[in-house]
Structures are given as C-alpha cells and as structure tokens.
Amino acid sequence: MCSDEIKRCIEKYYPKGVAIRHHLHQYPELSEQEVETARLVVDTLKEYGIETRQGIAGNGVLGIIRGKQPGKTVLLRADMDALEVNEATDVAYKSKRPGIMHACGHDGHTAGLLMAAMALSELKAHIPGTIKLMFQPAEETVGGAQRMIQAGILENPQVDAAFGCHLWGQIPEGMVWVKSGPVMASPDEFRIILKGRGGHGGLPHLGVDPVVMAAEVILQFQTIVSRRRNPLDPAVVSICMIQGGETHNVIPGEVQMIGTIRTFSKELRDFIPQEMERILQGITLAAGGSYTLEVCKRFPPLINDPAATGIVREAAKKILGPEKVRDAAEANMAGEDFAYIAEKVKASFFFVGIAKGETPLIHHSPYFQWDDPVLITAASCLCQAALDFLHTP
Numbered sequence: 161m162c163s164d165e166i167k168r169c170i171e172k173y174y175p176k177g178v179a180i181r182h183h184l185h186q187y188p189e190l191s192e193q194e195v196e197t198a199r200l201v202v203d204t205l206k207e208y209g210i211e212t213r214q215g216i217a218g219n220g221v222l223g224i225i226r227g228k229q230p231g232k233t234v235l236l237r238a239d240m241d242a243l244e245v246n247e248a249t250d251v252a253y254k255s256k257r258p259g260i261m262h263a264c265g266h267d268g269h270t271a272g273l274l275m276a277a278m279a280l281s282e283l284k285a286h287i288p289g290t291i292k293l294m295f296q297p298a299e300e301t302v303g304g305a306q307r308m309i310q311a312g313i314l315e316n317p318q319v320d321a322a323f324g325c326h327l328w329g330q331i332p333e334g335m336v337w338v339k340s341g342p343v344m345a346s347p348d349e350f351r352i353i354l355k356g357r358g359g360h361g362g363l364p365h366l367g368v369d370p371v372v373m374a375a376e377v378i379l380q381f382q383t384i385v386s387r388r389r390n391p392l393d394p395a396v397v398s399i400c401m402i403q404g405g406e407t408h409n410v411i412p413g414e415v416q417m418i419g420t421i422r423t424f425s426k427e428l429r430d431f432i433p434q435e436m437e438r439i440l441q442g443i444t445l446a447a448g449g450s451y452t453l454e455v456c457k458r459f460p461p462l463i464n465d466p467a468a469t470g471i472v473r474e475a476a477k478k479i480l481g482p483e484k485v486r487d488a489a490e491a492n493m494a495g496e497d498f499a500y501i502a503e504k505v506k507a508s509f510f511f512v513g514i515a516k517g518e519t520p521l522i523h524h525s526p527y528f529q530w531d532d533p534v535l536i537t538a539a540s541c542l543c544q545a546a547l548d549f550l551h552t553p
Contacts, residue, residue, distance in 0.1 A: 221294075275536075322468075475544035
C-alpha cells in the first residue's frame with residue numbers, strides 16, 4: 161500500500177483526531193469507568209460506517225473493517241483509561257475532572273487509532289482481509305486486554321497478527337523505536353506484613369521491633385538481583401511503600417511494605433518470590449517475629465515477534481524515513497498488558513516519540529504533556545503496518 165496515500169488520509173482526518181484527543185483529555189475516566197470514552201469511540205466508528213461491537217468485558221469496544229478482498233486478519237489496539245493524577249499543566253484542554261488525568265498518553269492512543277480507523281475505512285477497497293480495532297479498558301489496573309481476549313475478540317475471524325504502540329517520553333518527537341524479543345517486563349506486585357510485638361520506644365528489649373526487621377529485609381532484598389542472579393539476566397525488586405508506627409516513642413506491632421517485581425522470564429519470575437520468602441523466614445525467625453507475603457502476578461512480560469517487528473520497522477521507515485526509525489538498544493521495566501495479546505498471536509508493540517529536544521517526559525506525572533502532531537506519526541505507522549501485513553503473502 162502506498163505510504164503517500166496513507167499519509168494523505170491521515171492528514172485529512174487529523175483535525176478530527178485532535179478534537180477527539182482534546183475531548184478525551186478534558187474528560188478522563190479511570191480504569192473500568194471508561195463509559196463516556198467508550199461511547200465516543202462507538203459513535204465515531206459508526207459515523208464512518210465501521211462495524212462496531214461494544215460492552216466487551218465491561219467498556220471494551222471492537223471495530224471491524226472488512227476489506228473488499230479475502231485475506232488474513234490483523235488487530236490494532238489502543239487503551240482508553242486515565243490515572244489518579246491531578247493535572248498541573250496549563251494546556252487549554254486541561255482535565256476538567258480533579259484528581260484524574262491522562263498522564264500516560266492513552267488519550268493519544270485512542271485518538272490515534274480512531275484516526276487510523278477513519279483512514280482505513282476510506283481505503284477499504286485496497287484491503288485484502290479484515291482489520292480489527294481494539295479499544296480496551298483498564299490497562300493501568302486489572303489488565304483489560306486479557307478480559308477482552310477471554311470475551312473472544314481474537315476469534316471470528318481468527319486474528320493472525322496484532323500491532324500496538326505507546327507514546328513514549330524518552331524518545332524524541334518524530335521518531336519511532338522498535339525492538340524484537342523482550343520489550344517490557346512483567347509488573348508483579350507484592351505486599352508484606354512484618355509482625356513483631358509493640359512496646360515502649362525507651363524499652364525496646366521488651367518488645368520485638370518490626371521496624372528493624374523491615375530495615376534488614378530492605379537491605380537483603382537488594383541482594384536478590386545483585387548477588388543471587390546472573391547480572392546479565394535483568395530484574396528489579398523495588399520496595400515502594402513502607403508504613404508502620406504512629407508516634408515517636410511507641411514501637412509498632414507491625415510494619416507493612418508494598419513493592420514491585422519486574423522480570424522478563426518465567427523462571428526468574430518464579431525464583432524471586434521464593435528468595436523473598438527465604439529472606440523473610442530467616443530475618444523474622446532471628447528477631448522473634450513473623451510475616452505474611454502476598455505476591456500478585458499481573459501482566460506477563462511483553463515479547464515481540466521478530467517477523468511482526470520487521471513489518472513495523474519497514475512500515476515506519478516508509479512513513480518517516482529510515483533516519484527516524486531506530487531499534488531500541490534495550491528493553492524497559494515498565495509493564496504493558498498488550499503482552500496478553502502477544503502470547504496468543506504474532507505481535508509487535510512499538511514506541512512513538514513525544515519528547516521535545518533532549519529532555520524526557522515523565523509518564524504518570526501531573527506535568528505530562530505532548531503535542532498533537534504526534535497523532536499523525538502513531539496513526540500513520542499503525543495503518544502502514546496493518547496494510548503491509550495483509551499484503552504480505
């Protein structure tokens with residue numbers, strides 16, 4: 161498919177895409193609450209004559225474009241949910257909902273895929289096969305992609321390949337990064353309660369201090385990756401919250417710790433909680449206390465298929481030119497529930513730059529802000545990748 165024709169269509173629908181993005185940004189909705197967002201998606205798809213299914217696994221929406229010729233089926237995906245962040249930017253389309261903000265670019269993902277849908281609908285005569293457009297809820301929390309898969313979105317017709325993208329603050333605007341193999345980590349969570357025996361801060365020998373246990377646990381957890389594993393096998397263990405005690409002279413009865421485990425392999429994903437258990441057993445036994453450990457496994461690691469990634473790489477070069485497309489040197493430890501799709505079909509997830517100059521944008525920040533023309537890059541590359549796949553024997 162000629163990239164000039166794709167770019168012409170995307171440019172045509174750019175003003176509509178910008179209006180959608182600004183509306184979504186002004187009226188963000190949290191995970192599993194994307195009712196108005198889903199309604200806007202449905203209304204837009206129907207406006208352009210696209211077959212639509214709604215209410216999938218909650219607020220999920222599926223658009224279907226059936227080409228004029230028989231062929232394979234490809235899926236394009238966007239997530240719709242926002243975050244519990246109070247926006248601090250000064251843009252004209254700032255969030256009108258206190259404490260809720262599109263601080264990760266999902267407004268751009270949704271608007272960009274809708275722009276792609278408009279263009280692909282216009283190019284229907286050139287499509288051999290079927291394009292499914294997946295608008296999913298709850299990426300930031302429960303993994304809405306898995307629920308939509310369980311509801312059957314990869315079937316009837318069976319999806320042969322899938323593509324998705326993320327606006328990314330560590331990449332300069334106008335560039336696209338791709339990567340074959342491991343791309344994003346499994347973002348598992350853990351919760352620990354260290355139980356001691358509370359008492360007087362001036363008489364610590366009469367109690368069992370869970371604060372001291374917590375200090376030892378934090379230090380020992382850092383050795384799981386640095387001293388118990390091959391340093392070439394990447395992983396992260398981070399304690400991100402510690403809570404215990406209420407005043408200056410009372411040793412608390414317990415301390416709670418919450419954190420995350422990031423890995424790229426099943427073997428390491430299973431190994432780290434076992435090591436955490438061993439460390440907790442030793443420290444609490446020595447101190448005369450006890451503990452509970454809960455590990456919640458969330459998304460699997462995201463692994464890009466090499467062939468699908470090759471299609472994205474060449475598609476992005478057609479749209480942007482070879483100098484604007486780069487193979488990422490390394491994976492990153494953020495999580496992404498597109499991983500559920502990549503477990504089922506050949507898939508590739510790529511990154512669209514939004515940073516101005518050399519200064520990276522920080523995701524999930526109240527100051528997170530990017531410029532509208534990025535929508536053209538995302539939508540054009542998704543269209544080109546989908547059409548190139550369908551035209552590939």
